[in-house]
Amino acid sequence: MARYILKRILTAIPMVLLITVLCFALMHFAPYDAIDAMTTPKMSQETINLIKAKYGYDQPVYVQYVRWLDGIMNGNFGYSIVTKQSIAADLAVRLPNTVKLVLPAFITAYILAVVLGLIAGANKNKKADKIIDAVSSVGIAVPSFWFAMLLIFVLGYKLKLLPIVGMHAVGKESSIADFLKHFIMPFLTLTVSFMPANIKFVRSSTLTQFSEDYVLVQRAFGATKSEIMFKHVCKNVLLPVITRLGMALPLLVTGAIITETVFSWPGVGPYFIKAIQGMDYPIVMIILVLSSTLVILGNLLSDILYCLIDPRIKEMG
Amino acid sequence: MKKNFMKRAGILLAAVMVLGGLTACGGKDPAAEGTTAVSGSSAGAGETTAEAAKTSEGGESTFTYAIAGDPGANVNVITTSDRFGLMTLKMIYSPLYMYNADGINYFLAKSIDTSDDNLSYTMHLRDDVKWSDGEKFTADDVVFTFEAMEKEENAGWAYSQLVYKEGAVKIEKVDDYTVKLTMPFVNSAAVEMFSQIFIMPKHVYENVTNFENNDVNTKPVGTGPYVMSEYSAGSYVKFTKNENYFLGAPSIDNIVYRIIENENTAMTAIQSGEVDAWIGTPAQVAQMNLDSANLTVYPYQEGRVAYMMINAARVQNEDLRKAILYALDKKAIADAALLSSDYYDLPWSFMPPNSKFFTEDVEKYEQNLDKSKEYLAASGVQKPELNLAYSGSDSLQSTSALLVQEQLEKAGFKVTLSGIDSKALSQQMKDKNNTYDMYFGGYIMGIDPDTFSSLFETGAAYNYMYYDQPEINELFAQGRKETDETKRKEIYTNIQKKIQDTACFYPLYSNKRLLVVSKNVSGIDAAKLVPVYTFEDTSKLQKK
Numbered sequence: 001m002a003r004y005i006l007k008r009i010l011t012a013i014p015m016v017l018l019i020t021v022l023c024f025a026l027m028h029f030a031p032y033d034a035i036d037a038m039t040t041p042k043m044s045q046e047t048i049n050l051i052k053a054k055y056g057y058d059q060p061v062y063v064q065y066v067r068w069l070d071g072i073m074n075g076n077f078g079y080s081i082v083t084k085q086s087i088a089a090d091l092a093v094r095l096p097n098t099v100k101l102v103l104p105a106f107i108t109a110y111i112l113a114v115v116l117g118l119i120a121g122a123n124k125n126k127k128a129d130k131i132i133d134a135v136s137s138v139g140i141a142v143p144s145f146w147f148a149m150l151l152i153f154v155l156g157y158k159l160k161l162l163p164i165v166g167m168h169a170v171g172k173e174s175s176i177a178d179f180l181k182h183f184i185m186p187f188l189t190l191t192v193s194f195m196p197a198n199i200k201f202v203r204s205s206t207l208t209q210f211s212e213d214y215v216l217v218q219r220a221f222g223a224t225k226s227e228i229m230f231k232h233v234c235k236n237v238l239l240p241v242i243t244r245l246g247m248a249l250p251l252l253v254t255g256a257i258i259t260e261t262v263f264s265w266p267g268v269g270p271y272f273i274k275a276i277q278g279m280d281y282p283i284v285m286i287i288l289v290l291s292s293t294l295v296i297l298g299n300l301l302s303d304i305l306y307c308l309i310d311p312r313i314k315e316m317g
Numbered sequence: 318m319k320k321n322f323m324k325r326a327g328i329l330l331a332a333v334m335v336l337g338g339l340t341a342c343g344g345k346d347p348a349a350e351g352t353t354a355v356s357g358s359s360a361g362a363g364e365t366t367a368e369a370a371k372t373s374e375g376g377e378s379t380f381t382y383a384i385a386g387d388p389g390a391n392v393n394v395i396t397t398s399d400r401f402g403l404m405t406l407k408m409i410y411s412p413l414y415m416y417n418a419d420g421i422n423y424f425l426a427k428s429i430d431t432s433d434d435n436l437s438y439t440m441h442l443r444d445d446v447k448w449s450d451g452e453k454f455t456a457d458d459v460v461f462t463f464e465a466m467e468k469e470e471n472a473g474w475a476y477s478q479l480v481y482k483e484g485a486v487k488i489e490k491v492d493d494y495t496v497k498l499t500m501p502f503v504n505s506a507a508v509e510m511f512s513q514i515f516i517m518p519k520h521v522y523e524n525v526t527n528f529e530n531n532d533v534n535t536k537p538v539g540t541g542p543y544v545m546s547e548y549s550a551g552s553y554v555k556f557t558k559n560e561n562y563f564l565g566a567p568s569i570d571n572i573v574y575r576i577i578e579n580e581n582t583a584m585t586a587i588q589s590g591e592v593d594a595w596i597g598t599p600a601q602v603a604q605m606n607l608d609s610a611n612l613t614v615y616p617y618q619e620g621r622v623a624y625m626m627i628n629a630a631r632v633q634n635e636d637l638r639k640a641i642l643y644a645l646d647k648k649a650i651a652d653a654a655l656l657s658s659d660y661y662d663l664p665w666s667f668m669p670p671n672s673k674f675f676t677e678d679v680e681k682y683e684q685n686l687d688k689s690k691e692y693l694a695a696s697g698v699q700k701p702e703l704n705l706a707y708s709g710s711d712s713l714q715s716t717s718a719l720l721v722q723e724q725l726e727k728a729g730f731k732v733t734l735s736g737i738d739s740k741a742l743s744q745q746m747k748d749k750n751n752t753y754d755m756y757f758g759g760y761i762m763g764i765d766p767d768t769f770s771s772l773f774e775t776g777a778a779y780n781y782m783y784y785d786q787p788e789i790n791e792l793f794a795q796g797r798k799e800t801d802e803t804k805r806k807e808i809y810t811n812i813q814k815k816i817q818d819t820a821c822f823y824p825l826y827s828n829k830r831l832l833v834v835s836k837n838v839s840g841i842d843a844a845k846l847v848p849v850y851t852f853e854d855t856s857k858l859q860k861k
Contacts, residue, residue, distance in 0.1 A: 045778075047477045054472050082399055083389025084529035093550045149581055157589050164586050166552050170379070170573050173549070264577045266551025274386055274578060279740070 005304055012300050016293050023288045024065050027281050078282040087286055090271065097167060098267030102255045105190035106248060113198030114241060121206020122229055132199060139196030148189040148262040155185060165264045186263045190256055205240055209233045239310060246302030250294040253287065377570040378860045380838060383577045383586060383595040390535045390548050394517040395465055395528040398474035400849055406515050407850040408556050408572065409539035413440055416512035417847050418620055418671045418764055425454065425516055425540065435503045435800045438511065442494040446563045448518050450538045456490040461519035463488040471528055478510040505800050506765035542567045542856035552576060567856035587612065593835040599656040600712065602831055611836045616660050616829040617846035620669040623759040625823040629784040631754050636696035638820035642682035643689035644728035645721060651826040654716040660831060664824040666813035667769055674766045674809045679817040689728045702731045706745065707757040709736025714757045717825060746781040756781065761848060766809045767797050773816055782821040789815050837861045
């Protein structure tokens with residue numbers, strides 16, 4: 001098994017490198033460069049050349065790439081073109097904020113999805129199943145920004161129960177009550193947006209398991225419904241569900257872009273969106289690399305988890 | 318039991334969804350229903366956070382201004398040039414003087430003497446100004462700042478205003494409170510070129526080599542009305558008042574720039590009272606019920622001119638261009654795009670209407686379909702077809718484009734609209750061989766009319782009309798050298814006429830910026846609304 005894991009890790013490394021090349025190349029070939037974002041109509045060509053030289057844009061592409069990659073390796077993510085801030089320092093502030101929001105929401109959504117999915121799957125075509133299935137279908141179709149605006153409108157504007165903007169009221173950084181007040185609406189939005197797809201997944205997985213022969217055998221032996229459910233079906237259902245956890249890793253960075261933007265949550269989302277609008281290429285590239293690297297790591301994690309949990313694969317390796 | 322729970326949960330979820338659907342339909346017009354919510358809240362049940370924060374700080378007044386982007390923690394006088402960064406600078410630092418459409422407003426300088434040869438400008442500085450750390454402000458700080466701005470490697474935003482191919486502006490300290498700036502050549506726009514440059518403290522920045530990133534940017538020491546007290550990345554910047562501000566201590570204790578990037582959220586936040594001020598668009602303001610939300614709108618002129626340029630490289634026939642312009646109704650376009658005549662001024666030439674050089678004594682091309690048809694006949698073009706490019710994501714331009722299309726079709730033109738990405742559009746416009754006949758754009762240039770030459774001289778960087786008019790170039794050159802005010806006015810009136818006569822440039826409207834402010838805030842007129850910074854002097858704002 002150790003060999004299998006090692007093999008998987010080794011194949012992941014060139015993938016990550018390929019991604020950095022891709023991100024860099026795509027950004028490089030975009031029709032407008034970062035210089036366009038920095039210069040103003042009033043600047044003379046000399047000043048523009050000066051700025052180009054200052055940021056190293058006068059160098060050949062491969063030199064730019066190697067310098068950039070070298071920077072990333074050493075934790076120097078470069079500087080924002082617009083605000084001149086160190087990207088590493090910015091992300092150090094913003095990533096925890098995003099994690100603080102996404103992680104609880106994801107865990108909640110996940111637990112609820114497993115419970116509801118199992119209930120629906122176990123009661124195929126009964127009322128409970130129909131309701132859960134219908135609600136999750138609607139949930140998949142509801143865009144998160146719309147649901148967020150709805151919450152803002154009802155809870156923030158009409159009822160004035162909760163603050164609309166940000167993570168803290170000004171000067172109340174240490175108040176947990178204040179944080180929770182700001183937290184409720186984005187948390188609800190994210191939970192609602194993560195849940196439906198997972199419910200569908202658990203439900204269909206449960207349905208498949210119930211149609212397996214071993215369930216029929218158990219029934220023939222006179223096992224009760226709950227015995228079949230918790231002793232046998234559950235385990236088999238949770239297997240793919242747990243491996244899905246790994247895939248959720250990139251969510252920690254990019255899982256709440258829209259929700260964060262709507263609620264002005266000071267996480268990665270607004271930072272990323274603003275960078276795209278302002279053509280702040282260094283930031284866009286770093287976040288692209290970061291999230292796609294997490295996708296690869298997530299897959300790796302899934303594979304490893306699967307390998308650890310499922311004895312069949314363990315023997316294969 | 319389990320079933321029962323499921324049922325309840327299901328019903329609850331369904332209820333939420335249905336309720337959601339219902340309220341969303343009403344949600345399109347929050348203002349219409351806003352009345353009860355707002356008056357209900359004053360009873361005290363649900364206090365907004367802004368109010369809560371205010372009381373918790375022991376009666377300190379706070380003015381919260383919603384801004385759409387993060388200024389960052391590294392704002393500095395030399396390299397910061399984005400709107401929110403400059404707004405932050407304006408709070409912390411002071412310039413020698415501000416130069417806006419209505420003239421000079423002195424801050425750290427008291428007066429300017431111009432030498433007889435129009436090359437040297439002697440600035441007399443205030444001697445009663447202290448930095449927020451207690452040090453005295455002197456001429457050394459001014460010299461230090463200007464010299465840093467002139468250093469090529471610093472890539473300062475005002476570099477091109479101070480360093481020319483003829484040489485750099487020379488800056489000398491005459492005594493502790495007098496500095497002399499000498500231009501390398503006579504330039505009537507010099508006073509404007511020295512304006513809006515904030516002065517930084519020499520004793521703080523003396524050993525700094527990289528202005529963009531260093532340890533002192535985050536703890537700024539300034540001469541402005543406020544001191545930056547807190548910066549929370551992506552959330553807000555908080556300023557507390559500078560009791561020693563040289564124009565008198567500010568009335569409001571704290572000013573907060575709250576970062577809200579989503580327009581709809583910002584719009585809800587201003588209506589719920591979570592923020593006190595915000596910049597909106599005419600369409601957004603029209604959706605709000607200002608009275609019930611206790612808000613006032615202050616439209617103010619930034620000197621922006623939105624235009625339609627005709628590409629003379631493609632539409633070479635002057636009669637055809639005139640036929641196009643006579644078919645257009647400027648006011649109808651502006652009314653459709655900006656909804657109310659309070660929100661715009663109509664420019665008749667390339668100068669913004671609030672400029673003292675602006676003249677109406679030009680060919681205005683007021684709509685006249687008969688004339689349009691005459692010119693069309695004279696041009697000899699049968700069934701003219703045109704295409705118009707504009708930024709598809711810009712709602713003002715999209716509306717204007719539809720109007721232009723409709724008006725031109727009435728005059729017998731067939732117009733194809735190309736709504737494209739704004740960056741792609743400007744890239745296309747820079748290409749002389751682009752495939753568009755007409756395009757929309759807009760600019761905010763300087764106060765001095767010479768700053769507009771880069772748009773209209775032959776081959777100038779922003780002349781997207783690609784015409785060749787040596788006469789206009791000659792006039793701009795004359796205007797630059799002329800120092801007599803009346804003669805300059807004559808020259809620029811002439812230029813405005815000439816440019817209108819080319820029938821390549823059609824000024825559409827000069828749209829104002831709409832500041833939406835809570836009625837609890839007063840002193841807006843005294844603080845003066847200016848381009849970029851919003852308030853010229855925030856110390857004059859008051860809060861009830």
